[in-house]
Amino acid sequence: MQRFINNPELVVDDLIRGFVKANKKLVKVSKHNNRVLKVNNSSEIKKVGIVTGGGSGHEPAFLGYLGDNMVDAVAIGEVFASPPAQAFYDAIIEADHGKGVACLFGNYAGDNMNVKMAIQMADDDGITVKYVVANDDIASSPKETAEKRHGIAGGVFMWKIGGARAALGGSLDEVIQSAQKAVNYTRSICVGLNSCTIPAVGKPNFSIKEGEMEFGIGHHGEAGMKVEKLKSADEIATEMTMAILEDFAFAEKENLVVLLSGLGSTPVMELYILFDTVEKILTERGHHISKVFIGDYVTSLDMNGVSLSIMKVDEELVELLDYSAKAVG
């Protein structure tokens, strides 16, 4: 395992310490829970609180989306494991300023269970919490059971848009409505070329043979839709884009936002090579790309792969996406 780590059991502690030191003007550790981070001076802000959380190994998600006009508090789990209900609860307490809290998280069994327990705990304290669950990964379940789909990089749009609505003074219901719209309008798909290795395990999580690729792979190595012979970047980008277009059934000329994220060990060069074809296919079909995000937005440790997310935007979503925000991710 050729990695820059110390004790493999303590990577999350080491990560949090380094992250907080690097961003001390922006974030701090909660006094209640050392696995909860919050934005600085959040207590002075009288707005709907935004909470998220999830397993580690997806950096800059989730903690990197803490920031002004983005996420107010985040619950941090072990590598690829949901934070406990207590951590989500403590994050809710940190983000609550009397206007209610929106918990915007990705659809995984553990997170779902723990967020709901935390909401119950907060409810006992008289704090109103509503939630939106990102389920943008079209490979993780068929369209007919879209509610079972996992949340991946599309969550970035949900946090940005929910965070902006809250910053603009939106009520809890308005924040939930805007964040839910972002989720409804977003579809994502991944392709993996090599596995990732959980540090504490020390060997690859799964295996992709040299010369093969896994289309629709999940962020924790969940089996994809199919294992195929490794194709060219053009072919891969075409297959990914078409899968999203078919699933979404866009109208003819939509205004779209594209996010291409490396999954951990994918060079920046290759993201641009893939984008060239994504753009070609979308514009050939008459769509307009109004914004592009390319980089490491949501990763899976050292997985060699990419995720493509496409969001349809209307005037409201464009305004909220453009609204100024400050976060590391």
Added chain:
Amino acid sequence: MQRFINNPELVVDDLIRGFVKANKKLVKVSKHNNRVLKVNNSSEIKKVGIVTGGGSGHEPAFLGYLGDNMVDAVAIGEVFASPPAQAFYDAIIEADHGKGVACLFGNYAGDNMNVKMAIQMADDDGITVKYVVANDDIASSPKETAEKRHGIAGGVFMWKIGGARAALGGSLDEVIQSAQKAVNYTRSICVGLNSCTIPAVGKPNFSIKEGEMEFGIGHHGEAGMKVEKLKSADEIATEMTMAILEDFAFAEKENLVVLLSGLGSTPVMELYILFDTVEKILTERGHHISKVFIGDYVTSLDMNGVSLSIMKVDEELVELLDYSAKAVG
């Protein structure tokens, strides 16, 4: 080779096409040369022009540092190969607005030769070009022959600071002076855990054995200072930081800026784990870290490794670093 590419001989063309499409509000291809990019509307700006350039495979460098108040035009070479003199010349032409051009590049034999030929060509046209050569990589030559050292991620500081000085209306000499100060005040060092693979070659550029690491590796796989047993992140970060401190011989309490860049396939998590120790060592010695940059700033295709850059800053450099700029990288 598990990569997202098309024809390995054409990765640079594919990269440029994707990059320009993704950033069309910010950059465009030069009319004179399809391997030269320039910022949009640069012809309306009456300031000293900033030019850089170098081999591809280091994305987001060099093209990602094009932008408002940063670099005005960039010459793009093949993978790990200098752009020809003609490309540097065309970039100079694009960046020239009658106030002279500052060419801020990294110290490699090919770039040095081609930049100097381009400057001669521009001189024949009556365009004054001066240059600064980044030589921040302390592993690439001993202190006594520091002028032979290569330029690596420290170049980012040079572009940011030179670009800000030009945007603030600085003369060519003032831009050169500020950029040279950034170079003089910066030291960098890399550690590699795995090689990179040039797409057109198709096999690893060099080899690092499982369980070993190369301390001081160059951005193209140039041999480092020593091959060692793979150490913990704490030990590696300590060794890197101490190497820079010893080379620089800082005064006791300096104001420092730290940049930790992945070299291509290094997960974000590990950069923060390393930073935790870098910060500890610097602050224990009484230094103050005023700014931190963590991410993929200058890479080497899919190399598994990191570079650490530390810049000493005074009031002038802080002001120029803080000056607003817009660029992808």
